[in-house]
Amino acid sequence: MSPILVGIKRVIDYSVRVRVKPDGSGVVTDGVKMSINPFDEIALEEALRIRERNLAGEVIAISIGPAEAQQQLRTALAMGADRALLVQVDSPVDPLTAAQVFLKLVQKHAPQLVILGKQAIDDDNGQTGQMLAALWDRPQATYASKLELNGAVARVTREVDAGLDTIEIDLPAVVTTDLRLNEPRYIKLPDIMKAKKKPLDVTSLAELGVAAPAQRIRTLKFDSPPQRSRGVMVKDASELVAALAQRGVL
Amino acid sequence: MSRALVIAEHFQGKLNPSTAKCVSCAQGIGGVEIDIAVLAAEAGAVAAEAAALAGVRRVLTVTRPENAEALAAVWAPQLAALARGRGYTHLFGPSTTFGKDLMPRIAATLGVGQISDVMAVDSAHQYRRPVYASNAIITVEAPADAIVVATVRVASFQPAAGGGAAAIEAVQVEAALPTHTRFISRSAANADRPDLQTAARVVSGGRALASAENFKLMYQLADAMGAAVGASRAAVDAGYAANELQVGQTGKIIAPELYMALGISGAIQHLTGIKDARTIVAINKDSEAPIFEVADIGLVGDLFAIVPELERLIRARKAS
Numbered sequence: 001m002s003p004i005l006v007g008i009k010r011v012i013d014y015s016v017r018v019r020v021k022p023d024g025s026g027v028v029t030d031g032v033k034m035s036i037n038p039f040d041e042i043a044l045e046e047a048l049r050i051r052e053r054n055l056a057g058e059v060i061a062i063s064i065g066p067a068e069a070q071q072q073l074r075t076a077l078a079m080g081a082d083r084a085l086l087v088q089v090d091s092p093v094d095p096l097t098a099a100q101v102f103l104k105l106v107q108k109h110a111p112q113l114v115i116l117g118k119q120a121i122d123d124d125n126g127q128t129g130q131m132l133a134a135l136w137d138r139p140q141a142t143y144a145s146k147l148e149l150n151g152a153v154a155r156v157t158r159e160v161d162a163g164l165d166t167i168e169i170d171l172p173a174v175v176t177t178d179l180r181l182n183e184p185r186y187i188k189l190p191d192i193m194k195a196k197k198k199p200l201d202v203t204s205l206a207e208l209g210v211a212a213p214a215q216r217i218r219t220l221k222f223d224s225p226p227q228r229s230r231g232v233m234v235k236d237a238s239e240l241v242a243a244l245a246q247r248g249v250l
Numbered sequence: 251m252s253r254a255l256v257i258a259e260h261f262q263g264k265l266n267p268s269t270a271k272c273v274s275c276a277q278g279i280g281g282v283e284i285d286i287a288v289l290a291a292e293a294g295a296v297a298a299e300a301a302a303l304a305g306v307r308r309v310l311t312v313t314r315p316e317n318a319e320a321l322a323a324v325w326a327p328q329l330a331a332l333a334r335g336r337g338y339t340h341l342f343g344p345s346t347t348f349g350k351d352l353m354p355r356i357a358a359t360l361g362v363g364q365i366s367d368v369m370a371v372d373s374a375h376q377y378r379r380p381v382y383a384s385n386a387i388i389t390v391e392a393p394a395d396a397i398v399v400a401t402v403r404v405a406s407f408q409p410a411a412g413g414g415a416a417a418i419e420a421v422q423v424e425a426a427l428p429t430h431t432r433f434i435s436r437s438a439a440n441a442d443r444p445d446l447q448t449a450a451r452v453v454s455g456g457r458a459l460a461s462a463e464n465f466k467l468m469y470q471l472a473d474a475m476g477a478a479v480g481a482s483r484a485a486v487d488a489g490y491a492a493n494e495l496q497v498g499q500t501g502k503i504i505a506p507e508l509y510m511a512l513g514i515s516g517a518i519q520h521l522t523g524i525k526d527a528r529t530i531v532a533i534n535k536d537s538e539a540p541i542f543e544v545a546d547i548g549l550v551g552d553l554f555a556i557v558p559e560l561e562r563l564i565r566a567r568k569a570s
Contacts, residue, residue, distance in 0.1 A: 017518060018385040027386055039500075095354065096363050119500065123381050125366045126350050130322060131358035139323055139431040142351045145493065155434065159493045160347040161447060161502065162261060163438040167321070170430040179483065179500060180493060216363030216396070220389040225380070228525065231546035237559040240531065241567065243547050249451070249508040249529050250475070250564065 001057040002172075003109050004047040005102065007116040007128065008061045008076045008084075009037040010069040014121055024221040036072045039117025041079075042177040045184040046147060047115050048080045055149050056112060058082040064093050064101055070200060077195035078187045084200040087208065092123075097205075097213040099131035104208045106136055111172060113154075118143050118176040129176035139169035145180040252282040252374050254340040255310075255333060258300050259320075259348045260290065265299040267448045268344035268402075270409035273303050275402040276342050277410065278371030283307050286416075287332060289325050291318035293420075301416040309418045319433035320348055326355035327425040333360065333397060335423075339374070345401040345503070346447065357399040364399045365390055367503075369406040379403070383499040384522040404447065405505035405526045443469075446495060449478035451508045452527075454497055457484035458513025458535070458553055465490040467557050468512065474561045474568070480504070482514045498523040513553050516541030533557075 012018055013033040020027055036044075047059045061076035061084040063069040073084035087101050102114060119126035133140035141147075145164065146157035149171075158165045159178045205212055234240045244250045254276040259266040269286065276284045285308045286300045293311035300309045310332065316324050333341055333356070341356060343349030345367045357364035370378040375392045377400065392398045446452065453475065455468040465485065472479045481491035483498055497504060499519040505526035512533050514520060521544055524530060532545035535552055542548045549556065 012382070014519070018382040020386045027382060094363055096358060096361075099358060121383065121499070124383070124499070125364075127354035127357070127364050127366065130351060130354035131364075133323065134326060134355040134358035137428070139428075140351070140355065142322075143347060158347075161494060163436060163492070163494050165436050166434040168432045168434050173430075178493075179487065216393060217365055218391045220376070220391055222381075223387045223389070225384055225387050225525070228530070228544040228546075230543055231530075231548065233542075233548045233550070236549070236551070237556050237563055240533075240547060240549050240556075240560065241563045244508070244529075244531070245567070247529055247546075250567070 001055070002112040003058040003060055004050060004056045005060050005062055005105060005109060005111045005114045006040070006044045006047045006076070006081065007102070007114075008040050008044065008063045008072050009117070009120045010034050010063065010065050010072045011037045011120055011122040014038055020222045020224045024223060026222055034068070034071070036075055037117050037120045039119060039177050041184040042179070042181050043115040043117055044076055044079055044081060045182045046177060047113070049182065050113070050149060060085065060109065062087070062102070062105060064089055064098050066090055073200055074195055075187065077198045077200065078191045079185060080191070081198075083198060086200065086202045088202050088204055089213070091213065093213045094216055095125050095127035096131055096216060097210065098128045099135055100210045101205065101208060102128070102132045103135045104210060113172060114174045116174065116176050118178055129174045133174040136174070139173040140176070141167060141169055141173060142176045143178040144175050145178050147175060147181065252279050252339045253337060254279065254282050254284045254342060255338045256284060256286045257329060257341065257343040257349065257352065258286050258288045258296060259344050259346060260288065260296040263295045265296050266344070266346070266348075267409055268346050268349070268404045269300065270303055271404040271407040272342045272344055272402045273305060273410035274407040275368055275371060276340065277305055279340065279374045282340070285310055287312065287329060289317040289320075289328060291315050297418045301418050302412050302414050303416070304411040304414040306414050306416040309416050310421050311418060312421055312423050316427050320352065321431050321433060322352040322355045323428050323431040325352055326359050327427065328423045329356050330359040331423050331425045332421070338397065340398045340400070342400055342402055345403045349401045353399055353401050360397055360399065362396045362399055363392070364401070365392060366401050367403040368400045369403045374398070380522075383519050384525060385518070403503060405503045443472065444476065444478040446478040446480055446497070447502055447504060449506055451475050451477035452480045452504060452506045453477045453510045453512065454480035454482065454514060455485055455491065455512050456482040456514030457488060459485060459490050462490045464554070467554075471557055471561045474564045482517070482520050511541050511545070512557065514541055515539045516544065
């Protein structure tokens with residue numbers, strides 16, 4: 001059975017209050033907790049559930065990032081991925097380059113599905129899945145909250161602004177995950193031990209034949225956002241209504 | 251001279267207000283000709299609405315049965331061909347689920363990067379956008395020799411005014427369309443209420459509502475105020491509210507005149523979605539809740555006592 005590829009991005013943990021460096025060159029990352037992008041955990045969980053229903057072969061976890069991203073791949077292996085691959089890159093990679101990397105891996109592994117998070121919570125770009133689908137010339141089902149496989153097609157419910165859309169796509173395809181697709185499993189201690197024996201390979205853009213990331217969209221500087229300040233407290237509903245009326249917002 | 255193409259978002263024969271905001275964003279470039287592309291099975295009414303937006307030069311309609319639903323895999327090749335064929339320098343779509351799904355597919359088809367969530371335009375090739383749940387704002391520069399593809403954070407722009415009279419031109423686009431992606435169905439939210447993304451007032455409920463039954467309080471208060479209803483991620487995850495009501499980093503980013511956060515503690519991811527609201531009101535029984543740090547008006551107390559009282563006072567005020 002054909003495999004499922006899952007993207008695993010190393011990001012600053014969602015609970016960290018991110019701060020801009022005083023010189024505007026980036027955000028503070030020293031001593032900051034790093035984790036798997038939460039949407040990628042959901043992607044991995046979905047792939048594992050499909051494999052556990054005997055509807056897929058291997059689940060391959062793929063990260064594009066620094067050497068330290070091996071930590072997140074080990075976590076993915078402990079969750080249940082069969083093997084992992086780090087495409088080691090020392091500077092940030094833009095979504096189009098990431099899509100090109102995934103395209104090379106798609107050509108190598110011929111998966112039925114590539115499941116990615118709908119966005120990474122660091123750059124908040126939300127582009128890689130759609131770009132991969134375009135380069136691969138295959139369907140995309142973004143913002144998935146339900147995924148049903150039926151032979152060579154999948155039916156996907158998508159969380160959209162108007163409500164829920166359902167589409168049918170031929171496989172292979174790219175699916176990007178939304179929050180309600182599933183609840184990722186907790187890792188048990190024996191799984192962490194087992195994960196140490198699973199294969200984790202490291203490769204490079206050059207080995208894959210992808211050009212070094214072009215500076216397509218250059219980041220010139222980081223600024224802190226304007227802060228809202230604390231306002232007034234009122235003591236009951238009638239004071240609140242009076243305050244709203246005074247502001248002319250009722 | 252820049253030439254911008256705005257991709258119209260529309261639904262059930264109506265232009266989405268996000269389109270007028272993309273036009274405003276495009277106007278920020280300066281010295282720009284702005285066209286709007288309407289892809290549809292039947293473009294008439296939407297094209298007329300688009301043509302009335304001030305500052306638009308031309309509305310291009312691409313009418314074919316395959317365009318009945320906004321499937322990115324079907325629309326992207328047509329829009330990429332249109333952009334190439336007509337020499338546009340900029341493509342803008344809204345940062346709604348429609349535009350976020352579609353625009354990266356167009357960008358990759360054109361072999362260029364994409365700028366997500368433009369919140370300010372510095373120049374034709376320099377923009378500002380939020381990252382890390384709006385905990386940082388970055389200034390980015392797109393290459394001058396490539397087409398700029400961007401999504402527009404609609405909460406950051408006022409809609410373009412009406413009163414325009416752009417020419418409407420039906421165009422044929424040569425593009426092979428895939429059949430691998432098929433629309434099946436849509437379950438849409440209650441259309442009788444104001445739209446969350448564009449409403450002037452929003453009443454939003456959180457985990458403290460504690461049940462779907464209690465969440466109905468939000469609708470009652472919203473109805474009294476003519477407000478849209480929103481929800482925190484916690485309330486949506488718990489099943490109290492539908493997914494399309496979620497406000498925050500990974501839900502909807504909104505900028506109403508009035509945002510009322512009821513029983514919402516104010517996680518950073520939620521605050522990201524409401525930072526641009528004119529007035530934020532927080533009602534919460536926990537006086538230490540982070541929502542009070544950003545609220546213009548705060549009230550500490552029990553929702554279940556305050557909300558019915560608030561509804562009664564507002565209805566009484568309206569009646570008098």
